[in-house]
Amino acid sequence: DVLAPRSDVVCRNDKVVFVHSQMYVDLCNNLAKVPGRASAVHGLIEAYGLTKELRLVEPRPATVAELTSFHSTDYIHHLRKASAEEDEEKDIDVSEEFGLCYDCPILPGVYEYAAMVAGATLTAAQCLIDGECQVAINWHGGWHHAKKDEASGFCYVNDPVLAILRLRERFSKVLYIDLDLHHGDGVEDAFCCTSRVMTLSLHKFDTGFFPGTGDIQDTGMGRGRYYTVNVPLRDGIQDSQYFSVFNKVVSQTESSYRPEAVVLQLGADGMSGDPMGCFNLTPQGLGRCLELVLDWKLPTLLLGGGGYHVGNTARCWTSLTAQVLGKSLPPDIPEHEHFTEYGPDYELGISPGNRVNHNSDEYIEEVINTVSENLAHVM
Ligand SMILES: CN(c1ccc(C(=O)NO)cc1)S(=O)(=O)c1ccc(-c2ccccn2)s1
Ligand SMILES: [Zn+2]
Numbered sequence: 001d002v003l004a005p006r007s008d009v010v011c012r013n014d015k016v017v018f019v020h021s022q023m024y025v026d027l028c029n030n031l032a033k034v035p036g037r038a039s040a041v042h043g044l045i046e047a048y049g050l051t052k053e054l055r056l057v058e059p060r061p062a063t064v065a066e067l068t069s070f071h072s073t074d075y076i077h078h079l080r081k082a083s084a085e086e087d088e089e090k091d092i093d094v095s096e097e098f099g100l101c102y103d104c105p106i107l108p109g110v111y112e113y114a115a116m117v118a119g120a121t122l123t124a125a126q127c128l129i130d131g132e133c134q135v136a137i138n139w140h141g142g143w144h145h146a147k148k149d150e151a152s153g154f155c156y157v158n159d160p161v162l163a164i165l166r167l168r169e170r171f172s173k174v175l176y177i178d179l180d181l182h183h184g185d186g187v188e189d190a191f192c193c194t195s196r197v198m199t200l201s202l203h204k205f206d207t208g209f210f211p212g213t214g215d216i217q218d219t220g221m222g223r224g225r226y227y228t229v230n231v232p233l234r235d236g237i238q239d240s241q242y243f244s245v246f247n248k249v250v251s252q253t254e255s256s257y258r259p260e261a262v263v264l265q266l267g268a269d270g271m272s273g274d275p276m277g278c279f280n281l282t283p284q285g286l287g288r289c290l291e292l293v294l295d296w297k298l299p300t301l302l303l304g305g306g307g308y309h310v311g312n313t314a315r316c317w318t319s320l321t322a323q324v325l326g327k328s329l330p331p332d333i334p335e336h337e338h339f340t341e342y343g344p345d346y347e348l349g350i351s352p353g354n355r356v357n358h359n360s361d362e363y364i365e366e367v368i369n370t371v372s373e374n375l376a377h378v379m
Contacts, residue, residue, distance in 0.1 A: 016324050017127040017136040018045075018054035019120040028140040031113035033103075033154040037310050038140050040338045044314040045321055047336035053325050057127060059120035059138075062162065066122060067115065070161045070190060072149040074098075079156065083111030104151035114156040117141055121159035121303060122166055128261065128299040129170045135300045135324050139317045142265045142305030144184040145211060152186065153210060154306075160263055161190045163301055164197055167261045171299070172196065175259035177250065178203070179289060180267025180305040181276055183214030183230070187265075193224040198257050198378070202246060204270075204278050205232030216367060219374050226377040229253060231367060235278050236357035239285025241364055246289045248368050249375075254296060256378040262298050264290070267305025268316040272353045275308045280357070282350045283319040290320055311341040312350055319348065 020042065028038035045051060067076045075098050083106060100106050117140055124136035144160055145153030160176065164187070167174050176191070178184030178201040191197035203214050220228035231249055233242075266286060270279035293300060302324070307313030322329045331349060333342040 015055035015133055016053075017057050017124060017133040018051070018321070019059050019124050019136070019138045020051075020056045021058045024059050024116055024120060024140065027109075027113045027116050031107060031110055032140065034308055034310060034313075037307065037313060040310045040314045040341055041139050041304075041317050043336055043338045044318045044333070047334040048318060048322065048329050050318070050321050050325060050327065053327065054137075054321075055133065057123055059116060059123050061112065061115040062118035062122055062157075066162060067118060067157060069165050070148060070158060071146075075149040079106075079114065079151075080111045082106040083109060099147070099150035099152050103154055104156055110156060117143065118157045118159045118162050121163045121301070124301055125163040125166045128301060129167065134297065135294070135302065137302045137321065137324070139302075139304040142180070142267055142303035144178055144180060144265055144267075144305060145182070145186045147186050147189060153182065155186065158186045158190065160184070160187050160265055160303060163303075164191065164263055167263070167299075167301070168196060171260035173198070173257060173259045174261050174263065175253065175257060176200065176263045176265070177293065178265040178267075178305075179246075179270070179286060180265055181269040181274070181278055182267070182306060183211055184265060185211045185213045188214070188218075188228055188230075191224065192220045192228050193222045195223050195227045198227045198229070198253065198259065200229040200231070200250065200253055202231040202233060202242070202249075204235065205230075206234060216370050226374050227257075229371060229374070231371060233279070233367075234358035234363070236280050236355050237359045238280045238352050238357060239282055239288070241357070241359055241361075242279070242281055242285050243288045245364055245368055247292060249371050250289070250292060252372060252375050253378070256375055259298065261300070262293055262296070263301045263303065264293055265303045265305050266290070266317070266320060268307030268313040269305070271307070271309065271312045271316055272350055273309050273312050276306070280352045280355050282352055283316040286316065287320060287323050290323060294324065314338070314341070315348055315350055
């Protein structure tokens, strides 16, 4: 049965679902941490003619009931109330209650934004459950730090958790893979005590680096022991080493866990040139990771996440969208509304920087061996 899909969800349509509407892009443009990124991403995907190859599905906002399938009612009600208040009425609420301050300020309309992002990710997950597609994409989702009752790290609602909970209604085992520069702590916390969801995160792990969790010995608790996998990495890692550790760890994870569906968070803040300035990856490196997951032919949900160089994030997610479609793209950025974002080279490719790599081969070897020993307990 190696070739047979592992679940009885037969995909009736091989079109890739791409959740999109202009209103959704506008909302994300204005309220996400990276203003204007949403339209740059969509603009480049459209400029390369990929939207014609995709099945565009309009998002709808998540309901309170859907949001509170993970988040607390108090938190969601507070978010909705605070979001609705006009500036002048609102006493300057810098209370740290619910984490709504500093990195996650209460901006007018932030509730509508968060509910729409969550609704978009749930729309994508539903298409997979209904067998409408094998791959569904929401590049404006992937907000992996939000906790049950707390906004965190630019994340107000944890849409990956909501999607996994929805997928679990249909699939007995769901694998979550997080390739953002930062540890996917909110998703790990949500599922650390269950073996029904396996969370695997490759991320930078270093003293004082946000969020500070995700060390290699954090492997889950109780029935979830060994179903949390953390791959802590250092600054400067490049595609080849990154894919090498990804390939070894994720292949062993898939063969031992045998998931029925996959959620893949593809935050682009590990790209060379990102203002975070940590990893030294290119879209080719993430693309090799994506290829490995797509080869499993499982229902797969692709999400975005971080990515603070607008042009490079659009380059990355456009390249990955083309890869899902099996299309190769011409190297020169097509003329379009956001063309100036791509200067001075105006090319699709991103080259690695010549930065110091703090991941020795010995370190990588040791990480792989430790993770492999832990995975031996997974059945
Ligand atoms: C709130 N922080 C986060 C949280 C989450 C992310 C993220 O991308 N998570 O996936 C990024 C920064 S933070 O304190 O580390 C930072 C805020 C601003 C940062 C920054 C801004 C410009 C250049 C480098 N770093 S880091
Ligand atoms: Zn990040």
